[in-house]
Amino acid sequence: MLNNDKLWYRDAVFYELHVKGYYDSTNDGTGDFRGLSMKLDYLKDLGIDAIWLLPFYKSPLRDDGYDISDYYSIQPEYGTLDDFKNFIERAHSLGIRVIADLVLNHVSDQHEWFQESKSSRNSKKRNWFIWTDDPTRFSEARIIFVDSERSNWAYEPVTQQYYFHRFYSHQADLNYDNPEVREEIKNVVRFWLNIGLDGFRADAVPFLFKREGTNCENLPETHNFFKELRKMIDEEFPGTILLAEANEWPTETKKYFGNGDEFHMAFNFPLMPRIFVSLAKRDSFPIIDIIEQTKDIPENCDWCIFLRNHDELTLEMVTDEERDIMYKEYVKIPKMKLNIGIRRRLAPLLDNDRSTIELVNALIFSLPGTPIIYYGDEIGMGDNIYLGDRNGVRTPMQWSYDRNAGFSYADAEQLYSPVITNPNFSYESVNVEGESRISSSLLNWMKKIISVRKDYRELLGRGEVQFLNQRNKRVLVYIRKYHDQRMLCIFNLSRRHTYVELDLSEYKGLKPVEAFTKSYFPRIGDLPYFFTLHPRSFFWLNLTVPSFDDSMDFDGDE
Ligand code: BGC
16 A cells, blocks of 8 residues: 655655566567566565656657657557556555656657648647748757757658757657647646556656747746646645656756745756766765755755666766766777767676675665666666667566576567676576575665665655765765754775774764664764775764663674
8 A cells, every 4th residue: 555645755765667678478578567567576575665667658669668659548569558557556555656757848750749730831730849941940959869860850841841859850849839738748647647647757858848049948938837737736636746857957957846836856867977977086076066056955855866777877967077087987888878978777887896886876875865776777787788779778677597587488589679698797697586596686785775775764765964074085974864863874985995084073972873784883972983994885874872881782683
């Protein structure tokens, strides 16, 4: 059963997945909703509270479903509407919420709205899209897919005009100045929330409205539309949420929270690359700086913090210097680059270094915000940069060392994508079944960190953050605080052994208890508190009031 806390998203753990890549129950080579339902127990056991489903609507799949041709039906290979309903019901019965992608900036050129619009300049739907004779309009709007598109306008020969598209040319942008479009998108939202979804991850939110003389991003009209949408869902579907995909500079990204009356959540795009920059520079400053800039958001809002997702690790909104650092540290061969970013999964990006993988997860599980895991990253799945576009990070989930990684019993050639066979990451060794049997596996470690986070649900979900000044910039130190609870978090970002001396006098008399093993540390006194740290290691220390004579003890529960 679902908890009925209105702020449930503030202390949840999210998980992003694509139904096509999760589990194939029909053996046709593509995952489906029945298969996904069969794997809900796994997600429950992992400790997941909410799933974000990548687009599953009808689509020619030229941008993996972000090119919708019918908002009201499901891509046939993924199952039926009933399968979807059963999946939602089963997820809810296990206490798991489900949000889905809402692709509202554009539709596929195969969508009947666009087909009708392009059929004649007088078509009823002409004004649902943005047409012009002059493709120099909106010239300040940047091109996103720079590796494949040269312009945001595409020529359409039947009516001899150009239409606007921010992404691929087969994804025509809807005209949000047209009230009919806005109404129809609200109907789409109503349709799926009525079926039982718990909210949406809204795709490409900054781009809805376009105005000459601007870069056509983050315009007040766009914010107003989302405020309207929010009002509608608050009134008609209380408890459901909107999560913004706005890959912008911190001040602009923050604005999507409005005054607590726009988005409930937004991905912390500014933080994500800075985590990797901090590691590359062995310097805590990029993280501290960005958290300071993204603090102070309305009480009923939260960041969603991620390390990797289904796209390239985008580097559009970082400085030139930061981008250079990222390419130098993480791009081993040019093929790893895509558009303005890096197409890699977490484990290969970090050279499969277990300590670093744990460290970055410990960061996103303890910095302010709600963590989200990209499917497969909990077992350390690899990628295949030779698959083109972003497909290399979207390969089938690796369940076991059986045929096709236990994902499907179709012929290997029939799979929507080959499984990962590179010996370093092959499904024969990196898979759920195998890792479940080894207590020291990444999967078991991920389960542990999720459960520890839940031990401190409110403190880590809702507490404020305060960075501690100290001299070793290789070490990041902060305290999370919530009422009388305190968690001291220490991270060695470098590849060397190091130490840190902390002035904890404010917490004199308290006793640090290590959050994973419940080991006791000496009571905080007047002297600086001293920690030695292994390369890429971290501590989470709960600062407790000692309740008995603790002069001799070393361990809590063994
Ligand atoms: C999605 C991409 C998609 C694009 C166009 C993005 O923000 O995450 O996967 O290609 O929107 O819809």
